[in-house]
Amino acid sequence: MQKKSMYAPALLWKRFLAFLIDVVILDFVVFAPFSGAIKELLPVGNFHAMQEFFAANASLTSKLTLLLFFLGIIALLYFSILEYRIQQTAGKILFKLHVVSQSNELKFWQCLVRSLFIIPVFPFVLLWIIDPITMLFTQNNQRLLERLSQTATVELIYPKAFTVGA
Amino acid sequence: MKQEKRSKWKIVLIVVLMLFVFSFLISLFFRLLNEVPEFGNVAHIKIYGPIMVTKSGGWMSSGTSSTDIAELIEKADKAIGVKAILLEINSPGGSAVASDEIARAIKKSNKTTVAWIREVGASGAYWIASATDHIVANRMSVTGSIGVIGSYLEFAELIEQYNVTYRRMVAGKYKDLGSPFKELTEEEESLLQDLLDQLHEEFIQEVASNRNLPYEKTKEIATGMFYLGKQAKELGLVDALGGKEEAIAYLEKQMNATATLAKYEKPKGFWELLTEVFAEHSFRLGEGLGESLFRKKGLLET
Structure with a gap:
C-alpha cells in the first residue's frame, strides 16, 4: 500500500509560526552581530534631542538606511536561497510547509519576489501591511507577493481515507 | 525520507x-x-596608557596620542548638542610636550571639562587633569607625581669590560649628551639637570595656575611624590573623591540637564x-x- 500525498494551502497559524522561527534564526545568527552597531547609531533621548542630533548629523540617516538595507538583503537571501534550493526554510521544514510554483518549475526570481517584503526600507515597508492583508481576500491564503511571483505556500497532507492498493 | x-x-x-x-x-x-557620530551631551574621551605625541607600534600599540586627543577635544567643542567633556584618565603620564598639547586643547575649549581619574593619573596625566574645571579621583587613585624624569642606563663600563670602544665622532660638543654608551661628565650632568629643572618649573607653574594654588605651596608638593586620592584632595590637587557617578553628578549640575555620554574616540584601523x-x-x-x-x-x- 502507498499513501497518496496531497498539498493544500498552508494554514495561517503554521505559516506564522514557521516565519517566527526563521526570524529567530536570523536574529541570533545574522542580526545579532549588528545590534552593537545599531545601538551606537540610534540615539536615546527625548524627541527634541534626537531631532537635534539628526539635524546636526545628516549623513547618519543615510548610514542607518544603508545598514538596514544590508540587513534586509541578508534576510532576503536567507529566504530566497533556501526556498529556491529546497522549497523550504528552517521554519517551513519544521511545519512541513513547502513553496511551490503555480506555473512550471520554481525559479529563483520567484523566490526573490515573494520575499521582498523583508527589506526594511521604503517602499518595501509598505508591504508589511499590504502583503498580509491580501491573504484574507485570496482563495489560497496567498500574499500579494505570492500572487505576483506565482507561488504559493502549501502543506503536505496525508488524507487517511486515501490508499492506493498494489 | x-x-x-x-x-x-x-x-x-x-x-x-x-x-x-x-x-x-x-x-x-x-x-x-566614515566614523559614526555618537549621540550625547557629554563627550567621553579616554586617556589610557602612556601619553605620547604619536602612537608607535602600529595597531597593537597601547597608549594615547596627544594629536588624537586634541582633535577629539576640538571636535567635541564644535559639536552641537555636546555641552561638556569628560576625560577618563588612567595613565602614568608621558611626554611633557604631549601632555601640554592636550592641556592646551582643554583650556581652549568653551565647554565644561571634568577629569575622572581611575587607578592612575600621575605626572603628565595629572598635568592634563589639572587643566580641567573639575577633577574627580578615587580615594585610592595614584595622582600627583609633579616632577620630571630623565634617567637612563649607562653602559659605558659594561662595554669597556667586553673590549668594546665607543668612538666619539661629533660636531658640536654636546651632540651626544645623554648617550648611554659614554660616561656622563659633571658638566653634562649639570646641563641635563638644568633642562629637567626648567621642565619641572613649567610643570609647577601650570599646576599652580590651573588649580589656583599659591606657587610656593605647589612647589612644596611638587617633589615628584605621588599621592593617593584622599591626600591629593587635602592638598588641593583634586576637587572631589569618587568615580563616574560623582563626575556625572557634577556635570549634570553644571549643565542643568541629564548627562548622556557620547563616546569620542579615533576611528580604528x-x-x-x-x-x-x-x-x-x-x-x-x-x-x-x-x-x-x-x-x-x-x-x-x-
Whole structure:
C-alpha cells in the first residue's frame, strides 16, 4: 500500500509560526552581530534631542538606511536561497510547509519576489501591511507577493481515507 | 525520507553559515565607513596608557596620542548638542610636550571639562587633569607625581669590560649628551639637570595656575611624590573623591540637564576593526544564546 500525498494551502497559524522561527534564526545568527552597531547609531533621548542630533548629523540617516538595507538583503537571501534550493526554510521544514510554483518549475526570481517584503526600507515597508492583508481576500491564503511571483505556500497532507492498493 | 530531511538541514546550515560570514564582512565594511557620530551631551574621551605625541607600534600599540586627543577635544567643542567633556584618565603620564598639547586643547575649549581619574593619573596625566574645571579621583587613585624624569642606563663600563670602544665622532660638543654608551661628565650632568629643572618649573607653574594654588605651596608638593586620592584632595590637587557617578553628578549640575555620554574616540584601523568585529560577533552570539536559555529558567533577572 502507498499513501497518496496531497498539498493544500498552508494554514495561517503554521505559516506564522514557521516565519517566527526563521526570524529567530536570523536574529541570533545574522542580526545579532549588528545590534552593537545599531545601538551606537540610534540615539536615546527625548524627541527634541534626537531631532537635534539628526539635524546636526545628516549623513547618519543615510548610514542607518544603508545598514538596514544590508540587513534586509541578508534576510532576503536567507529566504530566497533556501526556498529556491529546497522549497523550504528552517521554519517551513519544521511545519512541513513547502513553496511551490503555480506555473512550471520554481525559479529563483520567484523566490526573490515573494520575499521582498523583508527589506526594511521604503517602499518595501509598505508591504508589511499590504502583503498580509491580501491573504484574507485570496482563495489560497496567498500574499500579494505570492500572487505576483506565482507561488504559493502549501502543506503536505496525508488524507487517511486515501490508499492506493498494489 | 530521513536522508532527504538530513540533507535539507545540511543545506539550511550551510546557507546560514554563509550568511553569517556575509554579515560579518558587512559589519566590518560598515565600520570602515566614515566614523559614526555618537549621540550625547557629554563627550567621553579616554586617556589610557602612556601619553605620547604619536602612537608607535602600529595597531597593537597601547597608549594615547596627544594629536588624537586634541582633535577629539576640538571636535567635541564644535559639536552641537555636546555641552561638556569628560576625560577618563588612567595613565602614568608621558611626554611633557604631549601632555601640554592636550592641556592646551582643554583650556581652549568653551565647554565644561571634568577629569575622572581611575587607578592612575600621575605626572603628565595629572598635568592634563589639572587643566580641567573639575577633577574627580578615587580615594585610592595614584595622582600627583609633579616632577620630571630623565634617567637612563649607562653602559659605558659594561662595554669597556667586553673590549668594546665607543668612538666619539661629533660636531658640536654636546651632540651626544645623554648617550648611554659614554660616561656622563659633571658638566653634562649639570646641563641635563638644568633642562629637567626648567621642565619641572613649567610643570609647577601650570599646576599652580590651573588649580589656583599659591606657587610656593605647589612647589612644596611638587617633589615628584605621588599621592593617593584622599591626600591629593587635602592638598588641593583634586576637587572631589569618587568615580563616574560623582563626575556625572557634577556635570549634570553644571549643565542643568541629564548627562548622556557620547563616546569620542579615533576611528580604528582595519586590523583593529577586524579583531573587534570578530570578538563582538562571538560575544553577541553567546549573549543571545545565553539569554534565551537562561532567562526562561529564571536564572537571569529581567
